[in-house]
Structure formats: C-alpha cells, structure tokens
Amino acid sequence: MDDAVNLVAATDHEADLKALVTDILARAHANGADAAEVSASEDAGLSVSVRLGELETVEFNRDRGFGITVYFGKRKGSASTSDSSRDGIEKTVAAACNIARFTEEDPHHGLADAALMARVFPNLDLDHPWTTSVADAQTMAQAAEAAARGHDPRITNSDGASVGTQRVCRVYGNSNGFLGSHIGTRHSVSCGVIAADDAGMQRDHYYTVGRAFGDLLEPVAVGIEAARRAVARLGARPIKTGRYPVLFATEIAGGLIGHLLSALSGGQLYRKASFLTDSLGRTLLPESYSVVERPLLPRGPGSAAFDGDGVATYEKAFVDRGRIASYVLGEYSARRLGMTTTANASGVHNIWLEGPREPFADLLGSIREGLLVTELIGQGVNIVTGDYSRGAAGYWISNGAIAHPVDEITIAGRLTDMFAGIAGVGDDPDRRGNVVTGSILIEGMTVAAG
Numbered sequence: 001m002d003d004a005v006n007l008v009a010a011t012d013h014e015a016d017l018k019a020l021v022t023d024i025l026a027r028a029h030a031n032g033a034d035a036a037e038v039s040a041s042e043d044a045g046l047s048v049s050v051r052l053g054e055l056e057t058v059e060f061n062r063d064r065g066f067g068i069t070v071y072f073g074k075r076k077g078s079a080s081t082s083d084s085s086r087d088g089i090e091k092t093v094a095a096a097c098n099i100a101r102f103t104e105e106d107p108h109h110g111l112a113d114a115a116l117m118a119r120v121f122p123n124l125d126l127d128h129p130w131t132t133s134v135a136d137a138q139t140m141a142q143a144a145e146a147a148a149r150g151h152d153p154r155i156t157n158s159d160g161a162s163v164g165t166q167r168v169c170r171v172y173g174n175s176n177g178f179l180g181s182h183i184g185t186r187h188s189v190s191c192g193v194i195a196a197d198d199a200g201m202q203r204d205h206y207y208t209v210g211r212a213f214g215d216l217l218e219p220v221a222v223g224i225e226a227a228r229r230a231v232a233r234l235g236a237r238p239i240k241t242g243r244y245p246v247l248f249a250t251e252i253a254g255g256l257i258g259h260l261l262s263a264l265s266g267g268q269l270y271r272k273a274s275f276l277t278d279s280l281g282r283t284l285l286p287e288s289y290s291v292v293e294r295p296l297l298p299r300g301p302g303s304a305a306f307d308g309d310g311v312a313t314y315e316k317a318f319v320d321r322g323r324i325a326s327y328v329l330g331e332y333s334a335r336r337l338g339m340t341t342t343a344n345a346s347g348v349h350n351i352w353l354e355g356p357r358e359p360f361a362d363l364l365g366s367i368r369e370g371l372l373v374t375e376l377i378g379q380g381v382n383i384v385t386g387d388y389s390r391g392a393a394g395y396w397i398s399n400g401a402i403a404h405p406v407d408e409i410t411i412a413g414r415l416t417d418m419f420a421g422i423a424g425v426g427d428d429p430d431r432r433g434n435v436v437t438g439s440i441l442i443e444g445m446t447v448a449a450g
Contacts, residue, residue, distance in 0.1 A: 013042055013064075014169050014181050020084055021173040024068055024093060029175065031097045033070035035111050037174035037310070040066040040084075045166035048137035050145055052158055055138055070096045074105040108335040111309070114176040116341065118312035121305045125298040126184035128212035130165050137163040140219045144191040147223030152195070152231050159192030159203060161223065165213075178310040186301075187213050191223045195230040202236075202407075204229035209432050211299045229374075232395075236405040239396055241448045245370035246411055247363055247441045249394070250428045252376055254435035257291060257353055259415055260284070261435075263383050264318055264326075266333020266344075275386030275415065279324045284419050288355045291319040295349035302434040308346030316342065318351075353437035357427035363441045365400035366424070371447050372397055373411065386415040413445040 021038045028036035047059040067080035070093075077100030081092045145161040165187045173179040192205030206226040208217040248256060260276075268274035276284075285291070295313035297303050306312055309331045317325045329337070330345025364372070377391030393407040426438030 014171065014183060017042060017169060017171040018173070018179060018181060020066065020089075021171050021179065024066065024089055025173060025175055027089060027093045028068060028070050028097070031070075031093055032072065033097060033100070033175075034073060035071040035175045036068060037111060037172070038066060038068045039170070039172050039308070040064075041168065041170045043166065043168045045164065046132070046134070046137065047162060047164040048134055048141055049160050049162035050138060050141040051160035053142060053145065056160060058134055066092070068093060068096050070100050071110055072097070072100045074107055074109045075100045075103050076106065076109045077101070077103060108332055110331075111174050111176050112311050112331040112341060112345075114178070116309075116311045116343075117176060117178040118180055118306035118310060120312070121180060121182075122296060124182070124296060124300070124303045124305065126182065126211055126303060127167070128185050128187075128214075129167055130185070130187055130213040132165060137165075140189060141191075144189055144219035144223035144226075145193075147220040148191050148193045148227040149223075151224050151227035154195045154197055154231050154234065155193050155227050156196040156201070157194040159194065159205065161189070161191040161219075163219075164188045172306070172308070172310055174310055176310070178306075180306050180310060182304060185211055187211075187216060189216055189219050189222050191219075191226040193223075193226050193230050195227070195234055197234045199235060202230055202233035202405075204233060207432075209301075211301070215299070233393070233405045233407070236393075236407045237396070238449055239371075239406055239409065239447065242446075243444050244447050245367045245397075245423070245441060245443055246445045246447065247367065247370065247372045247397070247439055249372060249374045250360075250426060250430040250437070250439045251432075252373065253437050253440040254351075254430065254433055255376065256418070256440060257351060257435050257437055259381055259383065259388075260291065260419065261318065261328055261348055261351065263386070263415070264324070264328045266327055266329040266337060268383055269327060270333055270336035273384050275384065276324065280327070282324050283322050284324055284416070285319055285322045286355075286420070286422055287322040289319070289422065289425070290317050290321055290354045292317050292352050292354050293344075293348055293350060294352060295343070297350045300350040301432070302347075302349040302351075304346070304349050307341075307343045309341065309343075311341055311343040311345065313343045313349055348434065351435040353425060353435075353440075355425060357438055358424050360426040360428045360439055363424050363426055363439060364397060364402070366441070367397045367400060369399075370397045371395075371406070371409075371411070372402065381415075388413050388415050388418060408449075410448045411445050412448070413442070418442050418445065
C-alpha cells in the first residue's frame with residue numbers, strides 16, 4: 001500500500017462547519033429555543049502499527065459530527081449525531097428541543113455572558129499537517145522496533161511499534177453571537193518491547209508526540225529508549241516496608257498535579273466531593289511553587305483561545321506561591337458556586353508547575369534510602385478524601401544512587417501531605433502532555449512490598 005494521506009484535504013472544511021453551526025442555531029431558534037449552543041468537529045487520521053517486523057494494522061479515520069444544546073428558559077436539552085444531512089440536522093434539533101421541554105428547570109443553566117466571549121483569535125501555531133503514506137509510516141514504525149530489538153540481546157519480544165497522525169477541525173457557536181474555530185494536528189511514534197533474563201520478564205515502552213512532524217524524536221531513538229527502559233527493569237529485588245522519600249519520575253509526576261486540578265474542578269466542588277472544598281487561600285504547596293495555566297502557548301498540546309462555553313481563555317495561577325488562588329470552573333459550575341467562570345469549561349490548557357528546579361542527579365543524590373517511581377498501577381486515588389494508594393514500580397535508591405529495580409510495591413499517603421511535602425522539582429520537564437513538570441521529590445510516603 002502506498003496511498004498518500006492528505007489530512008489537509010480531509011479536514012479542510014472549516015467554512016462548511018461554521019455554516020453548519022450557524023444553520024443549526026437558526027433551526028433551534030425556529031423550534032422555539034430561547035438560546036442554543038453547537039459544537040461541530042471533523043477529524044481525519046492515519047495509524048500504522050507493526051510487530052516483529054511485519055505490518056499489523058492500518059487504520060484510517062475520518063469522522064464528522066455535531067452536538068447541540070438548547071435552552072427553554074432554564075430547561076436544557078442536548079442531542080448529538082454524526083449525520084449532518086438536512087434530515088439529520090432537523091431530527092437532532094427536534095430531539096434536543098423535546099428533551100428540554102420535559103426536563104426540570106435548573107436556575108444555573110444557560111449560556112455564558114456574551115461579554116466574556118472570545119473576540120481575538122491569535123495564531124497559536126497548532127496546525128502542521130503531515131502528508132505521508134502507509135508505506136512511509138510503516139517504514140518508520142519498523143525502524144523504531146528494529147532499533148529496540150537490536151539494542152540488547154535481552155530484548156526477546158515486542159509489543160510492536162506504531163506511527164500516527166491526526167488533524168482535527170473544531171467549531172463552536174452559540175446564540176450570543178459567538179462563532180469560533182481551531183484546527184490542530186498531532187503526530188506520534190511509539191514502541192514497546194519485552195526484556196527477559198533468568199529471573200523473569202519485564203516490558204516497557206516509549207513514545208514521542210508533537211504538533212509538527214519536525215518536533216518528533218527519530219524513530220530509532222524512540223526504539224532505543226524503549227529497549228533501555230525494559231532492560232533496566234530486569235533483576236527486581238524486594239525492599240523493606242517503611243516510610244521513605246519518593247521521587248516521581250518526570251513522565252508520571254504530572255499525574256500528581258492532575259489530581260490537584262481534579263480536586264479544584266467545579267464539578268467536584270459544588271458536589272462537596274473534593275478534599276479541597278472551600279479551599280481558596282489555603283496553603284497547599286511549599287511557598288516557592290505555583291501551578292500556572294498558559295492557554296495561549298504556541299504549539300502547546302492544550303492551547304485554545306476559547307473554552308467549551310466560548311469564553312476567552314487567559315493565563316492564570318490555580319496555585320500562587322503555595323496558596324490556592326483559583327478553582328477550575330466553567331460557566332455552569334461557577335454559577336453553582338456563586339463565582340465567575342475561569343474559562344475552563346472544556347478542561348485545563350497547558351499547566352506548568354513553576355518554581356525552583358534542580359538537576360535530577362541532585363534530587364537523586366539527596367536520598368539516602370528511598371524510591372524512584374517510574375510506573376504507577378491502578379486507580380487508588382480518592383479525590384473526596386485525598387487518600388492516595390497505588391501500585392508502583394521503579395528503582396530503589398541507596399546512598400544517592402540507583403541500587404536495583406523494584407516492582408509489585410505500593411506507595412501510600414494523603415495528597416495534602418504529599419503536596420506540602422514537595423522537597424524538590426527536577427530540571428527535566430516532560431513536555432509531551434498538557435501538564436508539564438519536572439521530576440517531583442516527596443519527602444516521605446509509606447512504601448510497602450507487594
């Protein structure tokens with residue numbers, strides 16, 4: 001197969017989607033709705049995977065759909081479909097209107113204030129289409145896997161390698177007169193392999209991702225890193241249960257900040273289902289650290305000029321010099337809390353943990369006995385209580401150096417204590433995701449053998 005995949009042509013329908021949204025809003029008004037909002041999207045992509053050198057899967061996708069929400073006073077109804085034909089639009093609008101007519105009133109329903117809508121749409125440099133072919137993508141995936149399998153004789157098997165490219169066009173409009181759109185791309189290469197020795201087998205993986213193809217690591221580098229990680233995990237040994245410093249590696253440290261943001265989200269707060277309910281102004285992190293959102297960051301993985309309500313995004317600190325400065329609110333949750341939206345109806349956009357950074361080697365060297373965590377297992381985080389207990393794997397640290405791998409262990413604590421106990425952040429930020437932080441050293445957690 002050598003079919004070029006032109007994602008520009010597949011998603012170059014921004015004007016059509018805007019016309020669709022405008023038409024749906026008009027139809028909602030004609031059906032008696034007092035207000036309405038519409039989200040429309042068109043996605044196109046290619047994913048190619050190989051295993052043991054052979055082509056395993058080729059997946060093309062091209063999807064279009066829209067969702068509409070209508071308001072009859074304070075009654076709300078929503079419906080969605082992938083059918084954008086005239087008949088499909090009519091049926092979906094009618095379905096949303098019928099739902100709204102029979103739902104209970106909620107005084108907090110309604111569009112965000114028109115004055116808050118985004119009016120400026122800066123170029124965020126998000127759209128970098130990559131016109132490739134199945135054959136070229138297959139070659140890249142094979143190169144990644146071959147590099148991994150050839151890196152060390154202890155690499156005995158493969159979970160495969162994949163190359164993917166995606167382009168998305170999204171349009172949002174509402175009856176307050178707002179109509180906005182953005183187009184973005186995402187490209188990736190990933191590889192996973194299995195290492196084995198006399199003591200058993202271990203698997204690990206690595207990936208690279210970016211808005212532009214030129215932002216990606218070479219496939220060979222991805223494969224080598226996947227193999228290095230798998231081999232390094234061989235020879236795991238038991239440890240003694242106790243309370244130790246825990247160093248979260250950069251690729252998983254962002255999850256800790258993710259738990260913080262979940263606890264600050266409006267949906268959790270107005271339900272009284274968060275350990276950070278009524279926490280504005282409370283000290284949570286050490287004074288030298290802040291958690292900042294930068295939604296207008298060029299090429300950022302979460303960049304957007306407006307949120308899911310059409311509200312203009314802006315830079316803000318959720319935690320400012322250790323103290324909680326803002327919740328994470330869309331219009332609905334803000335009304336439930338008697339507050340103002342923070343332009344986060346569709347989530348957060350490019351989060352950075354700011355503060356002093358230290359070389360990773362210095363963080364490691366500061367630990368007499370402790371744990372470097374490189375993998376977390378399970379979902380043992382309770383946002384209501386702040387209790388934290390998860391399976392983990394990584395490396396035992398002795399006298400400031402990695403001593404040996406460990407697996408099948410559990411780490412536990414309370415999130416409030418963990419955040420307050422941040423003893424250092426590394427200068428090794430992982431920029432592949434929406435939350436960017438270096439490795440995070442927690443001064444003390446319970447570490448238990450499996």
